[in-house]
Amino acid sequence: MEAKKHGAKYGNNRLTWNEYWMNIVEQVGKRSTCIRRNIGAVIVRDNIIVSTGFNGAPRGMPHCTEIGCLRDELKIPSGTRHEVCRGVHAEQNAIIRGDPLRMDGATMYVNAKPCKICAKMIANSGISKVVYVEIYPDDEGIEILKQAKIELVPFRKK
Numbered sequence: 001m002e003a004k005k006h007g008a009k010y011g012n013n014r015l016t017w018n019e020y021w022m023n024i025v026e027q028v029g030k031r032s033t034c035i036r037r038n039i040g041a042v043i044v045r046d047n048i049i050v051s052t053g054f055n056g057a058p059r060g061m062p063h064c065t066e067i068g069c070l071r072d073e074l075k076i077p078s079g080t081r082h083e084v085c086r087g088v089h090a091e092q093n094a095i096i097r098g099d100p101l102r103m104d105g106a107t108m109y110v111n112a113k114p115c116k117i118c119a120k121m122i123a124n125s126g127i128s129k130v131v132y133v134e135i136y137p138d139d140e141g142i143e144i145l146k147q148a149k150i151e152l153v154p155f156r157k158k
Contacts, residue, residue, distance in 0.1 A: 050098045051099070064087065095121050
């Protein structure tokens, strides 16, 4: 009872778990070397980080921040012709870098809707829930995740 009194008296600005993880996602995305979007992803299981990833060029290759964006040069709209992009998506990097044994039943937090390529990887990884921000012009990834019976939670920033 005493704790409740203090909580009400002093206020409680404690973040929800979704807010907490999405704040970390935003920070991870700041490592991105993509000129178009700074996307971050965090995979969590039992409220412990399993892996993180941000979008950028594969290891050892020049980054778009250094050599420019081929998709921009070719005027390719976002959400199309994924094969032209030199970058690896944040979701892909988080899955690649994580421990496959800890993915099963995990939650992925990402500050964009996963594309269809990432959605297929998420479905195969064993991740059971995706919390995402609704930016990305293509809904094919969301449809794949629905078919795979992965729980989807749109996140709205406050």
